[in-house]
Amino acid sequence: MEKRVVMHVDMDAFFASVELKKRPELRGRPLIVGGAGDPARRGVVSAASYEARKFGIRSGMPLRTAARLCPEAVFLPVDFEAYEGESERFMAMLRGYTDLVESFGLDEAFLELRVKEGEDAFKKSLDCARDIKKRVREEMGLTCSVGVGPNKLIAKLASDMKKPDGFSVIKEKDVEKTLRDMPARKLWGVGEKTERRLKFLGIKTIGEIAKTPLRHLERNFGPSFGRMLHEHSRGMDASPVVPFFEPNSFSREITFEEDTNDVYFIKETLYELTKDLTGRLKDEGYKGRTVTIKVRYADFQTITRSHTFEDTTDSMNDIWSSAAELFGRVDLARKVRLVGVRVANLEKWKGAGLAGQPAVLDGPPAGPAGVAKQ
DNA sequence: TCTGGGGTCCTAGGACCC
């Protein structure tokens, strides 16, 4: 069995770079894309040009904070359609190299090349990576950073090592050495909270996680996450490159411009979101079984209320009655900053048959229900 | 200085079944 070689391609400051293509006159100036493009309004940074990053601006940061750090920055609203268009071109280009392309958001993808007997997968990947970088530059007028490694985890760490316009390769034999002194936070699945908990345990680097006994990690982080930390810290990742998977949920949510007490307004907003959501379900041919509404209060405490139907549905009638009933169970004496609605447990609707009936019927769960113990 | 929107997966407790 040949060893795997995985490539991770990550577009540099994607949203900001697409905006600069539309507005070349802004080149060289700090550019921040996020929300409505107005730092006086609520929203966060979706992307910042490298000039803006010099001021400490990072994605996820409130726009107001970004404006304080860099008052001379240009702020632009998020233009999803433009980024989706560029993203489709990007993904199509990548699919020209292999059918094993897994898109990860609009601006990232994993690739795995299929190789014939006796062919060098590693060399082939390096050639392919160079070619992709060249074509992204020449055909799209954008730059990307590429990482090559023995699996997805390592390929992604590699692409992150040199940015922008970087190219890094981590060979199997160099994995331990390369990861050892990286901050734990770099590891897939380690966010702010986990980083804090690790620090509390005296663990700051990936190498230190790797030295921690599995039992110790499992005790502190649970069996599933503990094992993941153990494996990831050693650079182990067997997850395959998956070109397509069915979505499990769709959702719509919105943050109000100002926190509000107006129950009628909140409910009306929830209704509009639900209408939008069922429209999407029908457009894309899915039905769902679980409806969840979400309310975030002014203090950022977030609650959810959910209901599961016996059968899947895409009917506005069903989904809205459920959402409205759930909404009635929410404490609305406090000010609210966000409402949202989600439909989960989706099933692809092969709706070629009678309206309301599936064209392909799955049988009832087969087999005996089990045997009672005496 | 506040903290978007769209997703995924995990955990924990309770109901319920055999």
Added chain:
DNA sequence: TCTGGGGTCCTAGGACCC
């Protein structure tokens, strides 16, 4: 008459990813 053990499903919350 005194209280098992395993499995699955549902609900609520939380961490994390882009």
